[in-house]
Amino acid sequence: MTKPITRRDFMRDSSYAVLGAAIGLSLGEEKKSRVVLIRHKDVLDANSNINEKILQKMLDEAVMTLLDQDDPVKAFQTLVKPGEIVGIKTNFWSYLPTPKELENAIKRRVMDAGVKEENIGIDDHGVKENPIFQKSTSLINVRPLRTHYLAGISGCMKNYIMFAESQPEYHPNSCANLGKLFYLPIVKGKTRLNVLCTLTPQFHGRGPHHFSRRYVWNYKGLLVGQDPVAVDAVALRLIMAKRAEQLGKAKELPPIPKHIEIADKVHKLGTSDLAKIELIKLGWKEDILI
């Protein structure tokens, strides 16, 4: 048995130290994984309807910053080339799906980069059988951020479980091996961009489907990166900050999100160490939490 994190760790240490134990913080001086957090106060109206123009602008700015480009089309051209077949792996979960506006914003820029519309697929549950995904040369991974009974958070890595032959195979030990999904033949080496939608993230779950609207809040952000582990590590920090604020310190950590550290240390998929992640924050700063 590895050294467990216990309830006492939350009494003893700062949350950051506990998270460090969970995802392996260190102070190394290596090349950092870049993650961009962008927020805009007006991307949602009073009824949480999305302003599509502002959302497109947010995506563009985030991807340009991520890739050090000064134009959104140029930025997407560094990700995908004309002639490619691009699968946009979205999330259809009925309670909190990927917003259509965000799928459209990504698709628009993939087309602007020169990819034909008929060579672009957007799918979730059907990705294994979808010819576009079967023949894809590039993938873009997009989904909303939320907590999860087993994995702690449903982030970029969890979104690829639909590529698995057997989903339950990935459930043991708090979904510890979600990072392995990125090595499946249909996926391996294809993911160009991860977009974690934090417009309305969910910080706690209730009921059979782990959903209750009271735990969804208007954060009005996007987390964007090429390293899915780094994006998820930052996302976990955001969820923890919101849980500490709303639920109290004892409930700060959702069910232990082991898969983030394991994706880094065991599967070598990316960086879980916050000290090795360059987090660039753009836009609206109020209640940013991280």
Next chain:
Amino acid sequence: MMKQIKILIFFFLILSCNGGRVDSLFKSIPKQILEWKAVEKDVFYNRKTLYDYMDGGAEMYLAYNFQRVFTRRYQGPEDNEITLDVYDMGSSPEAFGIFSCDREDPDVGIGQGSGYGTGLLRFWKDRYFVSIIAIGDDKIAEPAILELGKAVASAIDSTGPEPPILNWLPETGLIKNRTSFFHSDISLNNRFFIASENILQLSDKTNGVLAEFLAYGKKKSYLLLIEYEDAARAKLAYETFVNSYMPEAGDTGSVQTENGKWTVVKTDQNILTIVLEAPKVDWAQTLQTEVMSKINER
């Protein structure tokens, strides 16, 4: 004649094994509640197919004796929807168990125990656990959710007992409607986080309760009472808990934690008791003694 009876018994057994109870129950649940009407076909899932319905939550149900779920969607004003799930948990203690691991909402008097808040109604009755949730505007959906809940509760024409282990809880100081019954660490951690690993050696063979008490009438403390399959398993759980959670306790079985409160652990035959967040060691030990007295009264 004998052959016909055998055939009838055979079909009865088949229905029982394959969720026949929930299959017949759903027929008596109205397809319209207020202005909300059932849409699409009713769908059933069993232990093998539950993953097709839930994203991650399936393990919570499989940790109990889940048999089958019937699910139906209703559509109402402004395209708002509510989803009804009726879970056959195999027995009333198991239905109580899955219900009891979430104690965040106030009782609304439906079934044998219930909770409602912000578009989510949960209740249990006999061997069934029922969930009704709003997709969309929960305020618009609330009257229909509560009406539908009452209709489902009426359709279940029997009641069932709570888990017997609850009878071992001392009554003095016990906070009502806060007790949870569980078998596995996933259920316990979801209700009250203990550790990231299974340091209490929980399994489908263990019966456990988490109960809340008011010490000296005002200070909230927690009692974990776990019944293992044998004394060896209880002893192992004692050791792994002490080593991971309170290594400085040594043989004393008690430690003052960083928040100034006490954790006290004790094992007796196949029973493990842990009192957490106790204001004083003496109070915790008295509680443990009362539990053992109740058990020994069996």
